[in-house]
Amino acid sequence: xxxxxxxxxxxxxxxxxxxxxxxxxxxxxxxxxxxxxxxxxxxxxxxxxxxxxxxxxxxxxxxxxxxxxxxxxxxxxxxxxxxxxxxxxxxxxxxxxxxxxxxxxxxxxxxxxxxxxxxxxxxxxxxxxxxxxxxxxxxxxxxxxxxxxxxxxxxxxxxxxxxxxxxxxxxxxxxxxxxxxxxxxxxxxxxxxxxxxxxxxxxxxxxxxxxxxxxxxxxxxxxxxxxxxxxxxxxxxxxxxxxxxxxxxxxxxxxxxxxxxxxxxxxxxxxxxxxxxxxxxxxxxxxxxxxxxxxxxxxxxxxxxxxxxxxxxxxxxxxxxxxxxxxxxxxxxxxxxxxxxxxxxxxxxxxxxxxxxxxxxxxxxxxxxxxxxxxxxxxxxxxxxxxxxxxxxxxxxxxxxxxxxxxxxxxxxxxxxxxxxxxxxxxxxxxxxxxxxxxx
Amino acid sequence: xxxxxxxxxxxxxxxxxxxxxxxxxxxxxxxxxxxxxxxxxxxxxxxxxxxxxxxxxxxxxxxxxxxxxxxxxxxxxxxxxxxxxxxxxxxxxxxxxxxxxxxxxxxxxxxxxxxxxxxxxxxxxxxxxxxxxxxxxxxxxxxxxxxxxxxxxxxxxxxxxxxxxxxxxxxxxxxxxxxxxxxxxxxxxxxxxxxxxxxxxxxxxxxxxxxxxxxxxxxxxxxxxxxxxxxxxxxxxxxxxxxxxxxxxxxxxxxxxxxxxxxxxxxxxxxxxxxxxxxxxxxxxxxxxxxxxxxxxxxxxxxxxxxxxxxxxxxxxxxxxxxxxxxxxxxxxxxxxxxxxxxxxxxxxxxxxxxxxxxxxxxxxxxxxxxxxxxxxxxxxxxxxxxxxxxxxxxxxxxxxxxxxxxxxxxxxxxxxxxxxxxxxxxxxxxxxxxxxxxxxxxxxxxxxxxxxxxxxxxxxxxxxxxxxxxxxxxxxxx
Numbered sequence: 058x059x060x061x062x063x064x065x066x067x068x069x070x071x072x073x074x075x076x077x078x079x080x081x082x083x084x085x086x087x088x089x090x091x092x093x094x095x096x097x098x099x100x101x102x103x104x105x106x107x108x109x110x111x112x113x114x115x116x117x118x119x120x121x122x123x124x125x126x127x128x129x130x131x132x133x134x135x136x137x138x139x140x141x142x143x144x145x146x147x148x149x150x151x152x153x154x155x156x157x158x159x160x161x162x163x164x165x166x167x168x169x170x171x172x173x174x175x176x177x178x179x180x181x182x183x184x185x186x187x188x189x190x191x192x193x194x195x196x197x198x199x200x201x202x203x204x205x206x207x208x209x210x211x212x213x214x215x216x217x218x219x220x221x222x223x224x225x226x227x228x229x230x231x232x233x234x235x236x237x238x239x240x241x242x243x244x245x246x247x248x249x250x251x252x253x254x255x256x257x258x259x260x261x262x263x264x265x266x267x268x269x270x271x272x273x274x275x276x277x278x279x280x281x282x283x284x285x286x287x288x289x290x291x292x293x294x295x296x297x298x299x300x301x302x303x304x305x306x307x308x309x310x311x312x313x314x315x316x317x318x319x320x321x322x323x324x325x326x327x328x329x330x331x332x333x334x335x336x337x338x339x340x341x342x343x344x345x346x347x348x349x350x351x352x353x354x355x356x357x358x359x360x361x362x363x364x365x366x367x368x369x370x371x372x373x374x375x376x377x378x379x380x381x382x383x384x385x386x387x388x389x390x391x392x393x394x395x396x397x398x399x400x401x402x403x404x405x406x407x408x409x410x411x412x413x414x415x416x417x418x419x420x421x422x423x424x425x426x427x428x429x430x431x432x433x434x435x436x437x438x439x440x441x442x443x444x445x446x447x448x449x450x451x452x453x454x455x456x457x458x459x460x461x462x463x464x465x466x467x468x469x470x471x472x473x474x475x476x477x478x479x480x481x482x483x484x485x486x487x488x489x490x491x492x493x494x495x496x497x
Numbered sequence: 498x499x500x501x502x503x504x505x506x507x508x509x510x511x512x513x514x515x516x517x518x519x520x521x522x523x524x525x526x527x528x529x530x531x532x533x534x535x536x537x538x539x540x541x542x543x544x545x546x547x548x549x550x551x552x553x554x555x556x557x558x559x560x561x562x563x564x565x566x567x568x569x570x571x572x573x574x575x576x577x578x579x580x581x582x583x584x585x586x587x588x589x590x591x592x593x594x595x596x597x598x599x600x601x602x603x604x605x606x607x608x609x610x611x612x613x614x615x616x617x618x619x620x621x622x623x624x625x626x627x628x629x630x631x632x633x634x635x636x637x638x639x640x641x642x643x644x645x646x647x648x649x650x651x652x653x654x655x656x657x658x659x660x661x662x663x664x665x666x667x668x669x670x671x672x673x674x675x676x677x678x679x680x681x682x683x684x685x686x687x688x689x690x691x692x693x694x695x696x697x698x699x700x701x702x703x704x705x706x707x708x709x710x711x712x713x714x715x716x717x718x719x720x721x722x723x724x725x726x727x728x729x730x731x732x733x734x735x736x737x738x739x740x741x742x743x744x745x746x747x748x749x750x751x752x753x754x755x756x757x758x759x760x761x762x763x764x765x766x767x768x769x770x771x772x773x774x775x776x777x778x779x780x781x782x783x784x785x786x787x788x789x790x791x792x793x794x795x796x797x798x799x800x801x802x803x804x805x806x807x808x809x810x811x812x813x814x815x816x817x818x819x820x821x822x823x824x825x826x827x828x829x830x831x832x833x834x835x836x837x838x839x840x841x842x843x844x845x846x847x848x849x850x851x852x853x854x855x856x857x858x859x860x861x862x863x864x865x866x867x868x869x870x871x872x873x874x875x876x877x878x879x880x881x882x883x884x885x886x887x888x889x890x891x892x893x894x895x896x897x898x899x900x901x902x903x904x905x906x907x908x909x910x911x912x913x914x915x916x917x918x919x920x921x922x923x924x925x926x927x928x929x930x931x932x933x934x935x936x937x938x939x940x941x942x943x944x945x946x947x948x949x950x951x952x953x954x955x956x957x958x959x960x961x962x963x964x965x966x967x968x969x970x971x972x973x974x975x976x
Contacts, residue, residue, distance in 0.1 A: 085568075089585070090952050094761050097594035101585050102564035104848045104952075105578070106551070120544040125551055128569045140548075147544065150620040152628065154541050178584045185592045195764040196951035224951075226764040234763070303642035304678040304685040315683065410767070413887045415898055416916055418685045419976020423896050425889040446887075446894045446920065450976055474952035497894045497920050 058085070059167070059215045061130070062205045065109065068134050069141065070209040079141075079209040080112040080160055082123075082338055086477050088200035089177045093225070096188040103177060106477065111137065112338075113144040117153040120144050156366040160340050165213045168331065172219030172242035174199050184223065187250045191257050195225025202478050206340045216334035218242065218480070223249075224472045226428070227256050233263035233441050236282065236408050236428040240470045259429065267441040268432055270495070276403030277493035278396050283409040285469035285483040287422070287454060288324070288384055294417050296349055297379030298358040302368045307420040307451060311355045316420065316452045318353035319459035323387035325349060326359070332468075333383050333481035337361070341374035343382070353456070386485035389462030396463070398436035399489055405431045405438065415448055423448040423496075446497040454490065463487040506552075508657045511575050517583045521557035521599040523658040524575070525805060527847035529650060536627040536645045538635070543646075551847035554578040558586040560596025566848035594833075601828040602806050604661040609802030611669040612795045613698025623647055626702050633711040634677040637719045641685075645711075646674030647702065648694075648945070654805075662807045670694065670798065670957060671701045672945060675711050679718040686721035686915055688714040688900050689882060692742055694943040694957070695796045717901055720913055727902060727917040727974035733877030734919055734970040735870055738934075740899055741860060741962035742942040743883040748923040749781075749788060750855035750958070751949075752892035753815060755826025755834050761852070766949045767890025770923065771821070776836045779821040782927030787861040788816040790825060790839045791961075797857045798943025798959035801843075805851035808840035815839075815858070819928070826853050845954035852950050857959040863933025870932045870966050877905040878972055880917050888923075896920040916975030926967060934963030 062083045073079055085107035092100040110123035122140045126133045175183050177199075184197055199221035206214040222240035237259075239252045279287075290307070300306035310316040326347040328335045335343050341362065348356045359375035376382065391399060410427035426445050431438045450456075463486040471479035508524050515522055528550045535543035551568045556579060563586025565578035590596075618626075627645040634643035650670040657663050672694035678687040690710050695701065736744060756762060757769045771779065792800045792810035803809055806828055814822050826834060827842030830853050844851040871879070885898030902917035903910045921929075943959040 088952075091589070092761070092951055094594050094759070094763075098561065098589040098592045099594050099761055100562065100564070100850050100852075101589040102566065102850055103578075103581055103585065104566045105568060106566070106848055107568050119541075122546045122548070124548040125568045127571070128574070129571060143546075147620060151544050151624060152541050156540065177581070178588060181585075181589050181592055194760060198952065224764060228760075228763060232768065236764070304680050305642070305687070309685070310683075313683070410890055411887045413885050415885050415887075415896065415918060416975040417885075419916075421976040423885070423887045425887065425894065427890055444889050444891070444894070446889065446896060448896065475948065475955055478952075497896070497922075 058203050058217065059205065062215070063213070064130065065133060065137060066207045069111065069137050072138065072141070073209045076115060078114040078159060080339060081207050082110045083205040084108050084203065084477065086200060086202045088198055088478055089180060091181060091184070091197040093188070094194050096185070096191060096193045098181060101181070111141060111144060113141065113148065114157065114159060115148055117155070117157050118148050118151055119154055119157050120147045120151060156363050158339060158362040158366065160208045160210060160212065162210045162212055163342060166336060166342070167215045168334065170218040170242060173244050174219055174221055175244050183246060187253045191260065192228040193225050194228060195223060197223045198472065198474065198478055202480060204334060206336050206338065208340055212340045214334065214336040214340060222470060222472050227260045229260060229263050233267060234428050235259045235263060238470055238472060240472070262438065263429060263441050265440040267443050268439070269443045270404070270432060270445065272496050274492045274494050276400055277490045278400050278405045278487060279409070279490065280407045280487045281467040281485050282469055283406050284386065284485045284488055286409045286412050286424070287451070288386060288483050288485055290412055290414070290422055292380035294414060296359050296381065298360040298368065298370050299364045299379055301358060305417070307414060307417050308355065309418060310420060310452070316456065318350060318452065318456045320352045321389055321459050321462055322353050322455040323351045325385050326381060326383060327385040328383045330383065337374055337376045343374045347373050383481050384483050386466065388464050388466050388486040391461040391463045391489055393463055393465060396487065397433055397438065400433045401436055402434050404442060405433050420450045420452050421448065422451060445495040447494060448496045449494040458490045458492045459488055460491050461489045506570055508655055511572055512657055512659065514572055515576055515579045517556065517579050519556040519558050519583055521602055521659055522579065523555040523602060523656065523662070525553040525555070525847065526655045527551060527652065529652040529846065532649045534623060534627060534647045536631045538642055539631055549846055553844070553847045554582050555850070556582045556586055557597065557599060558583055559590035561586045561590035561593045562597065563589060564850045597829060597832070599660055601832060602658055602660065603808060605803050605807040605809060606663045607802055609666040611667065611696040613669050614700045615698040618699040618702065623702060626704055626707055630675060630707050630711045633708055634675060634715050636712065636715045637679065639679040639681055639719050639722060640677050640715060641680045643677040644674065648672040648674070656807060658807065664803050664807060666802055669696060669698065671697050671699065673701055673707070675714055677715050677718050679722050681722040684722050686718055688718040688721070690714055692739060692942050692944050694798050694945060695941065696798060696800055697796050721901065721915045724913040724915040727878070727914040727972065729973040731969050731971050733874045733905070734967045734972065735874065735877060735879040735905065736965050736967070737879070737881040738938060738940040738962045738964050739882050739942060740880055741965060742960040743886055743897060745858055745860055745960045745962060746855070746947070746958060747886060747888045748892060748895055748926065750825065750858045752923060753825045754853045754855060755824040755830035755836065755838055756853040758824065759830060759833055762949065765951050767892070770891045770893050773834055773836060776821055776824060780819055780928065781816050781821045781924055782819045783930040784819045785863055785933050786816055786819045786927055786930050787814065789813065789859050789861055790815050790841065791857050791859050792840070794857060794941065794961065797941050797961060798957050799856040800959065804840040804842045805844050806842045808842065810840040813839050825855050843956055845956050849950070849952060849954045852954070854947065854949065854956050855958055857961070859960060860933065860962040862936045862939045862963045865932045865934050867934060867938050867964060870934060870964060871905055871910055872908040873932060873966065874905040875907060878917060879903045879905055879910060885918065893922050895923065918973050919970050921970055926970070929968040929970065930965055931968045932966035934965060936963070938964040
């Protein structure tokens with residue numbers, strides 16, 4: 058696919074006018090999706106997609122067009138030509154952008170990760186049998202994902218990987234659930250069957266009669282899956298420098314030192330695991346590691362080159378939306394075996410659901426508990442709890458109330474598929490909180 | 498910015514050339530062109546056009562549907578897609594949750610076109626309006642950032658099937674977006690106008706309307722800087738129709754999607770507190786609550802002639818006089834659940850299979866004038882414009898926040914308060930509905946951001962509602 062991308066670029070860059078610069082991006086997938094309900098197949102399908110975008114820069118003006126390609130070279134070259142002409146016409150009617158970012162020529166890159174995946178035609182035969190005897194609902198996604206970036210100055214990046222994931226919930230007759238995700242790049246049938254079997258054992262814990270706890274502040278442990286949801290909120294009006302500058306971030310009070318976070322909390326953007334490309338839409342390469350919050354202090358925000366120009370803060374080659382791409386939260390020293398004894402009396406939350414800022418500037422976030430969440434007494438699980446709403450601030454959750462983090466981190470894979478299958482994920486430990494506010 | 502011409506793909510010829518032994522074959526050809534223009538703080542931030550173009554090949558084999566969405570639009574590639582869809586459907590049929598027949602893909606022939614007065618604006622005219630609006634949004638020294646946005650979508654969908662369907666639907670979706678953020682010391686407040694997306698022409702960007710709206714937004718954002726914090730106590734809640742959009746969407750729409758009730762969404766969007774035996778019986782809300790599924794309202798965002806299975810769309814009462822009547826489920830869900838439904842099986846594009854979506858879900862107007870509603874409240878609060886939303890996976894416990902509110906004291910609107918929030922549980926909340934506004938308080942809203950499904954799909958939904966009064970709700974303020 059990289060060769061096809063190169064052919065398209067060669068043509069497009071050969072018709073660039075003097076003073077024009079073109080940036081192109083290429084992305085696509087060949088994916089299988091199987092949707093399960095009650096361990097049976099609800100929907101099954103394949104998606105073959107290929108997208109190309111052209112960004113034209115000329116005289117402080119910038120305009121972009123993206124399109125689905127047909128995969129037929131002659132047809133696609135004609136399409137690119139016509140859309141480039143359309144951009145040239147657009148250019149005459151848009152204002153100048155004083156903060157426009159022009160690409161520079163830096164090192165090109167190529168990363169290809171070849172996996173071992175199940176054949177699309179027979180995948181169901183490998184997935185379904187071990188699911189029997191339990192109510193499993195979820196989504197199988199598998200196949201190739203690719204993305205590229207190039208510019209008319211000569212830069213060329215390519216990233217391609219084969220991945221699979223089965224993201225699922227196991228559900229008891231009394232509507233209690235556990236959640237898990239079996240994901241990777243090289244399929245191993247034994248590992249898969251052991252993973253499902255282990256989930257089935259966890260589901261047995263949910264058979265106890267659930268108890269209803271009252272709204273209030275509870276000593277709480279949040280497992281890595283739940284922590285990843287909280288970290289994800291930093292990408293939505295959080296760690297972005299532009300959002301801070303524009304008064305639209307939950308971390309403004311951290312930046313202005315009105316609030317602080319716990320010495321137990323450290324967050325780094327770390328690409329060393331190679332699960333996502335380091336290049337952004339302009340082709341800029343992010344540093345392999347960028348400390349964001351270290352021991353509770355804000356060290357760096359995510360800054361794209363346009364923000365650098367606008368607000369005079371040095372870029373770290375973030376994406377244009379300045380969101381986290383490969384976040385790693387540091388582990389602490391709480392042994393996983395000690396979690397229940399450390400809670401002593403309180404709640405154990407495996408997952409959180411539907412988070413949103415309830416007061417973004419105050420850093421207050423609300424959401425629900427979901428899946429395997431338990432009431433703990435005398436260091437032992439007593440019973441699952443009925444779902445509760447929480448509403449608390451990140452300055453409590455990652456600040457005043459954060460006592461410790463577990464000594465092991467887990468990769469919570471990005472299995473999102475809104476605009477194509479996601480890549481990478483969030484590495485994080487579990488967190489122990491002296492208090493967590495449950496409100497409804 | 499004009500409507501793109503769909504390539505001259507002869508779907509009938511392509512369908513005839515497909516050589517597989519399927520029980521049914523459908524081809525859904527979609528071309529969608531989105532133009533997105535953003536001015537932030539006086540400068541252009543986005544000038545993008547996105548053209549998505551592909552075909553969804555769907556086949557039915559031994560009771561199981563299989564699909565192959567492809568960007569390759571030549572006949573050989575579509576044949577290959579049909580063969581692969583056949584292969585995976587045949588294998589999956591061994592494990593099907595339900596064996597379907599082509600009765601869930603009815604033969605339909607027809608056409609639908611979005612209404613509009615002004616089909617397009619020259620780019621320089623549109624940019625001029627966005628730039629002028631942005632100046633008004635920054636009409637105070639307290640404003641630290643302001644955004645003016647236009648999103649214009651032309652979508653053409655052709656659907657044909659082996660049992661004779663032939664549908665053409667042409668949509669024009671227009672969405673304005675205006676937001677301003679004000680700051681005074683460590684107090685930051687914002688106001689916006691984002692959620693009135695419609696099927697409409699460029700009359701949406703009528704200069705006088707836009708400028709008036711932006712002036713008002715700016716004034717209210719600055720006003721909020723000096724407002725008191727919203728109090729924490731139970732009181733009556735009056736919701737503007739622009740917040741009713743969200744209230745209907747989250748606590749009625751998603752709860753009544755039949756695929757959720759059947760458990761398809763339990764791993765992602767969630768389940769529902771509603772059970773199949775609740776239909777015809779459940780007292781969802783007070784006697785004055787009447788909810789309709791109505792894809793026939795001109796200009797509402799999710800109006801259409803047919804859903805993506807070819808089922809003709811009609812207006813239906815979902816909740817009548819407070820009693821749950823029917824679910825938001827298409828033909829597949831109706832067959833599985835054995836309940837009455839609606840024509841609401843939709844996909845976000847050519848590369849996703851259609852599932853139950855809420856489309857236009859509206860609260861029918863009542864009898865109360867806005868003044869009568871306010872006068873009926875001894876102690877309460879009037880909230881406008883959503884800014885925060887969250888609800889549990891069974892659609893019970895919700896918490897919503899608004900941008901702007903005024904207290905109501907002894908039947909009169911009094912002082913403005915900031916950071917207003919409320920929380921409740923769905924059916925007790927709707928049963929506390931004590932007044933429904935008349936048609937003067939009724940307005941039509943829509944958003945392109947309704948997420949659901951595995952693989953994920955973001956679709957357009959419309960909600961129209963009058964203002965409403967709810968009795969004794971838990972109200973609270975900011976951090």
